[in-house]
Amino acid sequence: MSFIIDKLRKIFPPSIHSFNLEMDRVLRAIEEERQSIVSLSQKIDDQNHLISNELKNISLQTSQIKKQTSEAVWAHIFHDTIVESTWLKDKTFSPGRWAVGYPYLYVMYRILNEVHPKRILELGLGQSTKMIAQYATSFDDVKHVVVENDKSWIDFMLKSFQLSERSSIVQLDLEMATYKEDKAIRVYKNFKEQFVHSKFDFILIDGPIGSDMQQYSRIDILNILPGCIGEDFVIMMDDCERTAENQTTLEIERCLKRYSIPYKRGRYVGQKEFVLILSKNLEFITSM
Template structure:
């Protein structure tokens, strides 16, 4: 009998209640699987966002580390450059003092070089230019330490004309009271203004400079004004705009702060002007805390490598 029941169960459909329970079980299992899949999907999405956030954080930290390393390297580089420039300045100071020790015309050597004033490389090169080139017509842009030297040279050498262009009347008065200027030194006070030049929209120049010096030629020009530290494209273009007409046949032009971009571009433009007019010249550099560039005619080329 039991064998017959078992056989009938295999061929006959199950009772409705049993069938329904089986369907419910399958549906419940499917719903559970769907919830599990949805839960897994949410977890995967959450992990993906966490990974993305982690990667962003890693990128930020990597950038910070790289920037810190770059900043440290730049700091070390600047320290190295400053140390090298300070050492060079000290060397030029010794060379300068040795050079002027027995000078016949530089009797007052109480200079205060540095900061806004010219440095020892400039003073050394200037002394050599004055002592060995012996210019007669001197133009100086900027009243200061260089004036103390040139004025003594002009006072000791007959027929020398020394013209100084300065914008600040208060500084002119103070300097004139502290240092006795000879009759051969004349100060011209000109205000400053901003003008466009080439691609630069604003370049600081002396107002009326070209009119005040029209028709004059100089064999020595010293350029340490007007203020040019904030000029990026060009700086101190007053003489440049009058070249080559303002130069004598034999000439020397000295430019202070030549490491700055404005002055560097101006010197390059000066060289281009000389080349375009087929004027043979030589260039020299004297570097300490600041850079001095010297452009001179071929006839006195030795001054570029003293």
């Protein structure tokens, strides 16, 4: 600014009044230019914000399309895999939304068909139950237990398929529990008392409902680990695209590490995601 004033003094030395008038004009011009720059900067910021939001929308849509495409591919893989199954008689399933997805059904079928687990614990009655119940019916050395809280849902599901004596449903009410710093986690009431003395080689976790949980979800299994698993085991946790379920899988891993139990972790992605935590000798399941 001093440079401008000095220059103006050289131009208008005779008249201080003229100099002051010219100074006012120049200062107004400078202020107008500043306002113009501020306005332009705001327009650029607004435009960048719009572009940023549009890019986020495009990224979200691309992610959804990718998941839907992946789910469709898994559907084909699943149907091709079960087409000649000798024990899966009813091959009609309705995956998605609250139910498990096609990658879950595919991996579950492969485990049942090739690993042949004998003691199965399933948390949450649904599409997976339709498959496991048929598996249990076909092999007399299998015991299958399903935990479900909703009596009306149990009655509805049992209208569409029958369980053999090798499958049973344990109806447990829900309550809110505390785990670490999380003070409100939905769990099955008396779950620990029901299963603390049981052992399983295949545990499937798709309940209770956990979409509204914040830090942890479906922590029931933590109350009976590691005593509930044998030397060979598979734990499947559905809905691991959500933070709370994913955090619970990390707690399962911490428990296994604390007791020096070797394990492997795997993840499958379709419309939803699920995590596998299993004994090291079954590592092939993570890449099927």
